[in-house]
Amino acid sequence: MRIGILTGGGDCPGLNAVIRAVVRKGIGEHGDEIVGFRDGWRGVLESDTVPMDLGSVRGILPRGGTVLGTSRTNPYAVEGGPERVLATVERLGIEALIPIGGEDTLGVATRLAGAGVRVVGVPKTIDNDLDSTDYTFGFDTAVGVAMEAIDRLHTTGDSHHRTLVVEVMGRHAGWIALHAGMAGGANVVLIPEKPFDVDGVVAHCLHRFGSGYSPIVVVSEGAKPKDGDLMLSTGERDAFGHVRLGGIGAALASLIEERTGREARAVVLGHIQRGGTPSPFDRVLATRFGLAAVDAVHDGQSGVMVALRGTDIVRVPLSAATAQLKLVPPERYAEAEVFFG
Amino acid sequence: MRIGILTGGGDCPGLNAVIRAVVRKGIGEHGDEIVGFRDGWRGVLESDTVPMDLGSVRGILPRGGTVLGTSRTNPYAVEGGPERVLATVERLGIEALIPIGGEDTLGVATRLAGAGVRVVGVPKTIDNDLDSTDYTFGFDTAVGVAMEAIDRLHTTGDSHHRTLVVEVMGRHAGWIALHAGMAGGANVVLIPEKPFDVDGVVAHCLHRFGSGYSPIVVVSEGAKPKDGDLMLSTGERDAFGHVRLGGIGAALASLIEERTGREARAVVLGHIQRGGTPSPFDRVLATRFGLAAVDAVHDGQSGVMVALRGTDIVRVPLSAATAQLKLVPPERYAEAEVFFG
Amino acid sequence: MRIGILTGGGDCPGLNAVIRAVVRKGIGEHGDEIVGFRDGWRGVLESDTVPMDLGSVRGILPRGGTVLGTSRTNPYAVEGGPERVLATVERLGIEALIPIGGEDTLGVATRLAGAGVRVVGVPKTIDNDLDSTDYTFGFDTAVGVAMEAIDRLHTTGDSHHRTLVVEVMGRHAGWIALHAGMAGGANVVLIPEKPFDVDGVVAHCLHRFGSGYSPIVVVSEGAKPKDGDLMLSTGERDAFGHVRLGGIGAALASLIEERTGREARAVVLGHIQRGGTPSPFDRVLATRFGLAAVDAVHDGQSGVMVALRGTDIVRVPLSAATAQLKLVPPERYAEAEVFFG
Amino acid sequence: MRIGILTGGGDCPGLNAVIRAVVRKGIGEHGDEIVGFRDGWRGVLESDTVPMDLGSVRGILPRGGTVLGTSRTNPYAVEGGPERVLATVERLGIEALIPIGGEDTLGVATRLAGAGVRVVGVPKTIDNDLDSTDYTFGFDTAVGVAMEAIDRLHTTGDSHHRTLVVEVMGRHAGWIALHAGMAGGANVVLIPEKPFDVDGVVAHCLHRFGSGYSPIVVVSEGAKPKDGDLMLSTGERDAFGHVRLGGIGAALASLIEERTGREARAVVLGHIQRGGTPSPFDRVLATRFGLAAVDAVHDGQSGVMVALRGTDIVRVPLSAATAQLKLVPPERYAEAEVFFG
Known part of the structure; x- marks a missing residue:
């Protein structure tokens, strides 16, 4: 043939x-x-x-x-x-x-x-x-790249007593964030399927700091806060109209820094996840x-x-x-939540 | 509780x-x-x-x-x-x-x-x-260690025009050999479930040499040749009665070297697969x-x-x-065979 | 003692x-x-x-x-x-x-x-x-992280026929960019020691596209274009006054996209280089x-x-x-330039 | 030209x-x-x-x-x-x-x-x-492969309370063993330049067991015991006259198992170090x-x-x-000895 x-x-x-x-x-x-x-x-x-x-x-x-x-x-x-x-x-x-x-x-x-x-x-x-x-x-490769990054970030976060926000791929579904977060021992995982509450995230970060360690927050690029307008105020396009790096990750890191009173940094893994x-x-x-x-x-x-x-x-x-997207079901997200904070 | x-x-x-x-x-x-x-x-x-x-x-x-x-x-x-x-x-x-x-x-x-x-x-x-x-x-980790070893061995094999035999874990079931062999692009995969024919292995090696590249043979530690006695003649215990390294892998490399007329080397991955x-x-x-x-x-x-x-x-x-072992079924082994030679 | x-x-x-x-x-x-x-x-x-x-x-x-x-x-x-x-x-x-x-x-x-x-x-x-x-x-670890990222990005760049700009650490000295770029086979390496010409970068990118492959541009975070004002027009602080991710890398990718007429993307490795x-x-x-x-x-x-x-x-x-910084000398940069374009 | x-x-x-x-x-x-x-x-x-x-x-x-x-x-x-x-x-x-x-x-x-x-x-x-x-x-690549293997072996050794002997390349010079051993946190490093005393090795192993952890012994393929004949008694050629895998490593593991009264295993890294x-x-x-x-x-x-x-x-x-080999000098070996036991 x-x-x-x-x-x-x-x-x-x-x-x-x-x-x-x-x-x-x-x-x-x-x-x-x-x-x-x-x-x-x-x-x-x-x-x-x-x-x-x-x-x-x-x-x-x-x-x-x-x-x-x-x-x-x-x-x-x-x-x-x-x-x-x-x-x-x-x-x-x-x-x-x-x-x-x-x-x-x-x-x-x-x-x-x-x-x-x-x-x-x-x-x-x-x-x-x-x-x-x-x-x-x-998917497994992308999760591996993200997990290795999280493994690396734990030690730098702990040494500097700062929060690290890791933005991973996932515009509509949070699978990469879910698996990489569970595999990497993240303290918070945020996915598009479940709009998040910034204060809840901050509470987990503070709890983690309280244990003597520093928090890692893994966030899907498509995750959205409940209070959506807040984030959109950080313009997301550059001088040429292209979407800028560091949408949700950078914005969230700024908010966490503000509200925890401790440094926060964002890392956007971007294309290394797919290559x-x-x-x-x-x-x-x-x-x-x-x-x-x-x-x-x-x-x-x-x-x-x-x-x-x-x-x-x-x-x-x-x-x-192709009829519908496969989203992260609540019971799978609940598994990750066991390790929050 | x-x-x-x-x-x-x-x-x-x-x-x-x-x-x-x-x-x-x-x-x-x-x-x-x-x-x-x-x-x-x-x-x-x-x-x-x-x-x-x-x-x-x-x-x-x-x-x-x-x-x-x-x-x-x-x-x-x-x-x-x-x-x-x-x-x-x-x-x-x-x-x-x-x-x-x-x-x-x-x-x-x-x-x-x-x-x-x-x-x-x-x-x-x-x-x-x-x-x-x-x-x-x-299992996935062990397959990954074995696959990375195979990835490495391809280039050294090709440079020296020699066969490389990689012995992996699997006393009764050939899953690690099967997956690592498929993932690593092995030219032959030998598993305990299917006694192998040394001349068939040699034929695949010669075919591979004929294409200008060198063969990688992945063999489960528990794989056995049809002509079983042949292999057992290479004593497998050392002076202290401990099982020696390099049972089937080393024996097979020797046979391949003999019969292809080209160098062959064995690598026994051993405990690095499980750590x-x-x-x-x-x-x-x-x-x-x-x-x-x-x-x-x-x-x-x-x-x-x-x-x-x-x-x-x-x-x-x-x-x-625990009633019975899960063995590699013939149809899964057939998938690997597509890539033999 | x-x-x-x-x-x-x-x-x-x-x-x-x-x-x-x-x-x-x-x-x-x-x-x-x-x-x-x-x-x-x-x-x-x-x-x-x-x-x-x-x-x-x-x-x-x-x-x-x-x-x-x-x-x-x-x-x-x-x-x-x-x-x-x-x-x-x-x-x-x-x-x-x-x-x-x-x-x-x-x-x-x-x-x-x-x-x-x-x-x-x-x-x-x-x-x-x-x-x-x-x-x-x-330093060697950071270079390794950056090189692995570049290795990954080659294939995704080639598949999509797009330029990838990789921003690495190096505020005053370009050692990480130099070594990671040489080790990763970058097509352009930009360092703080030598202000760069955007059109020269674009020419290398076009030359690379001409060979049927896609360019990788490695840029130190502290690298500066000769025409400095151009870049600074892309504001670099977010709503909270924190420095945003994607300074030079994102700005450069935008310019390359504009001037080559082909997609360009930036990756900012950030903290994974140091953890x-x-x-x-x-x-x-x-x-x-x-x-x-x-x-x-x-x-x-x-x-x-x-x-x-x-x-x-x-x-x-x-x-x-601590008397002075050790900068990349011109003859070392010239080594990398052999591989430009 | x-x-x-x-x-x-x-x-x-x-x-x-x-x-x-x-x-x-x-x-x-x-x-x-x-x-x-x-x-x-x-x-x-x-x-x-x-x-x-x-x-x-x-x-x-x-x-x-x-x-x-x-x-x-x-x-x-x-x-x-x-x-x-x-x-x-x-x-x-x-x-x-x-x-x-x-x-x-x-x-x-x-x-x-x-x-x-x-x-x-x-x-x-x-x-x-x-x-x-x-x-x-x-060399650096080979050291890296060996170090990663040692990293992996620490956890399996500790879990089973057994000694792991890692045989690395180095027929005449012990550089790979020295660097991989230092980088991997080995408890003993044996090199061709310095004939070793089996009882000394055993003492280090016992000391390590005493601390609640298990020993890793890194040995160059060319390392020799002072009491040389002892080791040679474990024949090193197979039925076809080819050199067998597991010369010094396997022999040493057997001796360590005998004399410590605890299991010992050998791993021979072989060709994965050079590919x-x-x-x-x-x-x-x-x-x-x-x-x-x-x-x-x-x-x-x-x-x-x-x-x-x-x-x-x-x-x-x-x-x-090419006038003479570069051997490991005593002062470099002494650096590794700080970490023995």
């Missing part, structure tokens, strides 16, 4: 592991031909392809990012986009597409499947907020996703996505996967 | 995270008293205890090993052992026991539960071979196990073990957990 | 290794008594002490920060400060002081030595800008500094500082050490 | 950084042509070359090993070898050679320089035992060596080797570099 593969949206450790698995299994076991599209749907729109052979994927397993490149191009947002995509698929003789991506990329995939293209999706979101799969690859070599968990998960996607294609499936359920890789409808 | 806690068997990254979670939740939320027993069941036999308060568990989350110490003492293998254990529990007013351990430790737990002691077990095995739970903590700071996955899992064990105790449960199912922590009968 | 020890200024990986070495050598070889002062000179001013024995330093070698705490208190900036310091030294029977710190801490040490107190200093600056020593501990476990180089150097300081004290030295020259630990006058 | 480059002997993290620096500086600044020889002197003997351009060295900085391959081939040990080497150099129009290697490789270089070939050597030895340079690249990504220190040092070698070539130098002195890269005669 002639199978097209592409990676869309934000990059994520493990993308190359998926690509490698698709190529190794497709070529090695089925004699498939694998066509890589550059930069996500942009490559499909513009017929920008790269032929993938066994040599193309040698050595890429431990590397972050994606050798295919990525973009946020959405063919359905482009004049005549869907038609051009279908034309490319037709002209290149692509018999199946394996798009690897998040909500947006898989949303396109869902519509293409509806339009008759054979599509098997691979879920990707570093935030771990895609429904229908226990975990997505990249670099994937963790073992992510390499295995991404590899298994890639293998399972090729299996699904050869089983004649379409409109499905591979997903993790327990230790099994299963197939779920693409539509279900 | 007065709750006893102990860690038995081989140490494992994450034990301290469990202990910390039990103490924080027990004391912080329920006002429990937590009694630590030193060195597993030995501490119970000999009433060797250490009182646990919030200060006892400060800073232990990122540390490997167990602050309680461990041993392989089995009270049922000791004259009058069970009676002494029951007497200790009675005399100290222990209302519930939380033993953290593997097959042996939980086997004792099962019998004590049968004898009327309230027991909630926490599963621990670095080999990931306990049934009834998707994963045990420590050191736990991975984020293991810290979160171990913490959740500890919290759930306290919940189970306060829910009046006994004879159960906490376990991971998907993303949930559930309770399963202790007896079921 | 009765020896006082203290750590002042910003914390640094390796401080605990110095403290441990002083205690182990002083107590173990000389039968000294070691008195720890809490939070740098504040502890001396306020007679806030902690007795140090072999148990106090067990397990602290791999830990970042300082078990003694630190502060920026300067007794010479406090009314009656010097008198109180001398009174403390007298009253506690301190025969020698080992202050571990940077310019400020050692400046105080110099004046106390002049006032008759026996003082042997240990140099500490994460920025590596203290004269008279080849390296200071903490956490020290690198092997720093642990060995810090340990040797501590041992040598005790030797110097017992040799009757005062007003000196231990220092690294090649592979030897030597003694230099405290005054010389 | 037309410059040949080759890497010989055991591989070492940092080799690729040297190669990259030679290519970037040679081509980028001087318009040189760079010819890579495959597998050390073998490639020169057999005219096995690979043209090196800027693309050849892209992305290789963080990678261990050597993209040129390596071997232990010595042209002076081959019939007609020297003549063939000179003929290759002549025929390919090589105006200067930059061999990167240790004693053997640089010994050949010395003789070729004597025969009129322009040669500038780059020193390489993971053991750090080449004279005339403060450090060689690869993998170089540390920041090694990347910077190797890069500077490469740059300096090109400078030396263009300055018309020959028969010299680049070397580190303090923070400077200098040139020393090749002959001096």
Whole structure:
């Protein structure tokens, strides 16, 4: 078979592991031909392809990012986009597409499947907020980067008797903050799912100082205080209109410093969370996703996505996967709260 | 409540995270008293205890090993052992026991539960071979140590055009070899579940050399060749009768060198796989196990073990957990085989 | 002898290794008594002490920060400060002081030595800008943290075809940027010693994009553009008057985005550079500094500082050490420039 | 100029950084042509070359090993070898050679320089035992791998109350054991330079157990007991005549277990010490060596080797570099002894 593969949206450790698995299994076991599209749907729109052979994927397993490149191009947002995509698929003789991506990329995939293209999706979101799969690859790596930062910050905080606020990724869901905070021994974890009370945070910080140690506050970039206006007063755009670093983290550190009367500092982990070599968990998960996607294609499936359920890789409808975000449920947040203060 | 806690068997990254979670939740939320027993069941036999308060568990989350110490003492293998254990529990007013351990430790737990002691077990095995739970903590850390070693060995192997054989833990089950091999891009993975054919291994090595790169062979310590006698001819005990390092790994490297006509070297990872700071996955899992064990105790449960199912922590009968080993199923091994050669 | 020890200024990986070495050598070889002062000179001013024995330093070698705490208190900036310091030294029977710190801490040490107190200093600056020593501990660790971040950022930058600007520590000297940039394969390195030309940076970025890869720009927090006013227009203080994150890094990313016409993102590494476990180089150097300081004290030295020259630990006058900053010389910067673009 | 480059002997993290620096500086600044020889002197003997351009060295900085391959081939040990080497150099129009290697490789270089070939050597030895340079690249990385292993082993040793013996590289010189032992907080360090007394080692182990913690013994592979015959009785070759893993480490662990009456285990780090990504220190040092070698070539130098002195890269005669091994001096070993027991 002639199978097209592409990676869309934000990059994520493990993308190359998926690509490698698709190529190794497709070529090695089925004699498939694998066509890589550059930069996500942009490559499909513009017929920008790269032929993938066994040599193309040698050595890429431990590397972050994606050798295919990525973009946020959405063919359905482009004049005549869907038609051009279908034309490319037709002209290149692509018999199946394996798009690897998040909500947006898989949303396109869902519509293409509806339009008759054979599509098997691979879920990707570093935030771990895609429904229908226990975990997505990249998440464990991001949590690891954040946890290592927290491990480092404990000693510097304690030495200086200051609060450290660590801002991590998570615009809508707090999974990275939750796991990194639990793994790093954070004293407060703030997530988008639960608007927080600044005074409550300050109380935990003061309690921690009272024990002779210094607090670590982990906050999702999308976390919001109950008293929302307060934070927005710290303008968040620079002279060029770009969003500035240090939105919620810096603002919160300022408030904590004000109200505890002790120094506070913010650290914004930013892009180091999504770059670099994937963790073992992510390499295995991404590899298994890639293998399972090729299996699904050869089983004649379409409109499905591979997903993790327990230790099994299963197939779920693409539509279900993107129907709603997977948020941190209250009982999981309650686990982290045991360690507050 | 007065709750006893102990860690038995081989140490494992994450034990301290469990202990910390039990103490924080027990004391912080329920006002429990937590009694630590030193060195597993030995501490119970000999009433060797250490009182646990919030200060006892400060800073232990990122540390490997167990602050309680461990041993392989089995009270049922000791004259009058069970009676002494029951007497200790009675005399100290222990209302519930939380033993953290593997097959042996939980086997004792099962019998004590049968004898009327309230027991909630926490599963621990670095080999990931306990049934009834998707994963045990420590496993992900061990896989990570092995994967990092494999990452390192690729470049030295390629530079010298030699085969590198990496022997990892796994006496009865090949989970560490499977995951580390898949994550590290190994060219052959050998596990106890599937006796291997030396000539098949050699063929994969030669194929790899043919591509201009050098092979990495990952082998579980418990893997066995089909032609078993061959390997046993390389005596495995030293002058003092102790088991020597380099059983299967060294023997296999010798055979590969003989039959490929190119240098081969063995690396035995040994104890570095089980020591050191736990991975984020293991810290979160171990913490959740500890919290759930306290919940189970306060829910009046006994004879159960906490376990991971998907993303949930559930309770399963202790007896079921230790009934049989969880082995690598053929379909999982087949996933690794896609990348052989 | 009765020896006082203290750590002042910003914390640094390796401080605990110095403290441990002083205690182990002083107590173990000389039968000294070691008195720890809490939070740098504040502890001396306020007679806030902690007795140090072999148990106090067990397990602290791999830990970042300082078990003694630190502060920026300067007794010479406090009314009656010097008198109180001398009174403390007298009253506690301190025969020698080992202050571990940077310019400020050692400046105080110099004046106390002049006032008759026996003082042997240990140099500490994460920025590596203290004269008279080849390296200071903490620097290698900071470079390592920054290099790992750059390693991670390469793949995410390439995947998205965007520039990544990494802001590292270095207010007056660019050593961290220079070494991390060379080690991480940065395409531009900007340091305080050499005001930069924004258009030159942009040209390097465009050249890099032209090769099919994405640029990494490493910038010291203290680096300044030639056209200085331009940058200052991006206000750097938040609503509470605290310095905001993302000074030069964020401003530069904005300019690069404007002028290359491609996305640019900034990452500010901040405090993770100074926390956490020290690198092997720093642990060995810090340990040797501590041992040598005790030797110097017992040799009757005062007003000196231990220092690294090649592979030897030597003694230099405290005054010389703090006379001027050690800046990156042009020929070292030229080495990095070979790899620009 | 037309410059040949080759890497010989055991591989070492940092080799690729040297190669990259030679290519970037040679081509980028001087318009040189760079010819890579495959597998050390073998490639020169057999005219096995690979043209090196800027693309050849892209992305290789963080990678261990050597993209040129390596071997232990010595042209002076081959019939007609020297003549063939000179003929290759002549025929390919090589105006200067930059061999990167240790004693053997640089010994050949010395003789070729004597025969009129322009040669500038780059020193390489993971053991750090080449004279005339403060450090060689690869050493810091190896120390880091060993230190991380020791960090991990502390917790498992303490949990089980057992001695852990860590065997590290160092056949003739104990630098890796010394630095890794100091950095890892080892309780005994044994090096080839100082034959050890088994009972002395046992006494330190017992003392450590007495403090409630478990001993870590770091031993160079080349360390020897005073009572040498004792150890040799544990045969060190397997059924195929290959040297077995676990020579001194396993033998010593057996003796310690016998004499302390407590379990002891050995870990042999082996090849993971020399593979993998170089540390920041090694990347910077190797890069500077490469740059300096090109400078030396263009300055018309020959028969010299680049070397580190303090923070400077200098040139020393090749002959001096290989005249004698750099061993651990007694005063450096005495530093480690402060922490024994």
